[in-house]
Amino acid sequence: MPPAPWSAACPLERWWHGWPVALAGWLALVALAVLPTAAWAQDSAAVQREATEIARTLKCPVCENQSVAESPSPLAREMRAYIQRRLAAGDSREAIVQDLVERYGEGILLEPPRAGFTLLVWWLPLLSLGLGAGVVALALWRWKQAPTHLVAPAEPLDEREVAPEDLARYRAWLAAELERRERGPV
């Protein structure tokens, strides 16, 4: 069993031994402080919340990149009111969204439908990620197959190919490094 990293004895270190516990306790305290907000969130009216949720998934037809929930435009305001009315009348989310899509077109759906042509937008990221994972796996596998010792450069290089200033700098560095090593570890 290898020794634990904090096994050496010194009062400060023994105090440090408990750091994960201390950190966890502190984080739990912060979480407790956040709690009141989270609890209050449950209280607001359910209909309004659902209406906002629906409005967030719809693009305001007359704005650039603003959802119906965010846009200050009169049309968006009307649409929000419409959603609330329909929800209050007991209509389902799907029915409301479908009616709005029929009126304003598919372009108002901020979440592209997972069907037909727009299925592409969902599948391509997954596909490319899978492909990338395959490439990474292949690279790892091939690297693991290769011998572990360093390979020499394919062709020996002529010193003339090396820039004189590079060579001079390198030699200076080598000399300094050798001297440093002779002096022993820092």
Added chain:
Amino acid sequence: MTPADGGNIALLLAFPVTAYAAVASLLGVRRGIPALVASARNGVVVVAGLLTLAALALFHALLTHDFQLRYVFEHSSRAMPEAARLTSFWGGQQGSLLLWAWGLSLLSVALVWRESRRQPLLVPYIMAVLLGIQLFFVFILGFVSSPFERLPVAPADGRGLNPLLMDPGMRLHPPLLLTGYMSFSGPFALAIAALATGRIGREWLGAMRSWLLLAWTIQGCGLLMGAWWAYHVLGWGGYWGWDPVENVALIPWLTATALLHTILVQERRGMLKTWTMALAIATFALAIFGTFVVRSGVLTSVHSFAQSPIGPYFFGFLGVVLIGATALLLHRLPQLRAEGHVDALLSRETGFLLNNLLLVGMAAAVFWGTVFPLLSEAVRGVKVAVGPPFYQQVTGPLLVALLVLMGVGPLLAWRYTSARNLLRLLAGPLAVAAAVGIALYALDIERGLALVAAAACALVVGGVALEYYRGVRARQRAGQALLPALATLVARNRRRYGGYLVHLAMVLIAVGVLGSGHQIEQLITLGPGEAARVGPYTLVYDNLYGFRQPGLEGVLARLTLEGPAGEPLATLEPDRRVYRNWEQQPVSGIAIHTTWPWLDDVYVVLTEADTANRATFHVFINPLVVCLWAGGWLFLLGTLVAAWPEARPAAVSVRVPAPPRGVAVSEV
């Protein structure tokens, strides 16, 4: 001759000078004529001088209301205060492109000056690439879309700037992003020069890292500044809307993040060379794409692309960059073979590979979502929207995976880590993560992916704390006191410990994002003297007051914010203002107060008021959003620590010394 004429002449002159210098540097190095290279080097300075003159002339025209210039007429007005008129410089397409080109000219001077000492043999190629990019921009600015275009008659007043752009945040955010986009030219020029010469040595890696770090930091600050501006000005209670303009700025930053990490692998293990080059090229191409998207509105519709005069040129340039760079890369492929190998699956190399997979995967997903509406319109003639719900669902899991990797990766050793050793190291951070996860679950605060993300954040914090602790303890063993030990630890390994600070900054940002998921939103209408409860807080509405400033007038509502126990916390004054010439577009002044110690942002927007002074407020409670801005500062601090030049030569951290015959080319 007015100063604007002078600026125009300087801009037009910059074109032949740039063309000459680009040709001279290439010809000089290929034919071996040092005098030509030296003259090209002077050319770089001359171009910087000319573009500085042009930029100063545009500033002068904006300050002196030279409305004869179309640009000044369209983007400023007499009513605007001076500082806002300076903002107009980057309020439109031509000015933004001029800022880009001007920045590039200054970057070129700095890069050529610095690298002349570090790697003189690469400099002619670096110059040629930078001047080639410059040539494109100077051509556009001089002959296609000039900021010095004149109107036949000088109007009495200008149209002014969109009021949303008048905020002080706007003075920093666009120039930061434009400078960020521009600075990715540096790493690109280095990559092309290395591919052209076949010299990819230690000096090159160092230069690559520092110039990339610069661009990455500027772009990162620009992104955060954009979030800050959206949060403080747009009034919808959020900071990131997955808007195409935001997305295209994020994509090169993601690929640059991946690049920063692969450089480490190349430095330590001599691997991933081709990939590093490909990332540098892709990042630059994406930066050009971003610049173009921001300044042309191409993503609103395919048709606006055809109408934009600069569109075809930009796509032509992008094509040249991609095809040329790829051809060069393929040509050099045989020399880019890896020197090292992956010895074990459980190693830091694997961690970096996964990091790249996730970052590039995320960049690809965001890119795909951003261009998909165009594709749909072109293929089917149907415009579709790809909005926040898509991006949240696609990038969410990738971000969580990145956070987990950020927690585990730094604890992995190079080459090989035993599972036992890793578990021993991970025990502490995992305990912290489990404690946080269980606490959040038990208190019913987070569920599902958000719960995993929160636990992963704790894992990263635990891991970074452990790394710092191990480093400090080793120094304490050697007899140093706590604070000096910490100081020397960071000073001796700036890159590593600075990098950890950036990781912590990312955790803070993630915490801000998680917190803002608990937003409470409420619309309240109050008469004077009435009060309403929003979440745990109470807002007491006092009354409406009118106010007037040069160029604008408005009304402000005064409210008192009270805490859960009824204690007064702050006075909030959201307002609604109308800028002259923009009467149909009133702007909200948002009041935000961060409560202590809960770190909730109480965010109040005045939406409507009637003659009886009854006012409607859109109120948001945004928990922990302040962590985003704190994370931004920590990000800046971390990159500064990591980028600060090392006092001692890098010789100390060198791996096995290479044989002398392999000086410049052995790492090829």
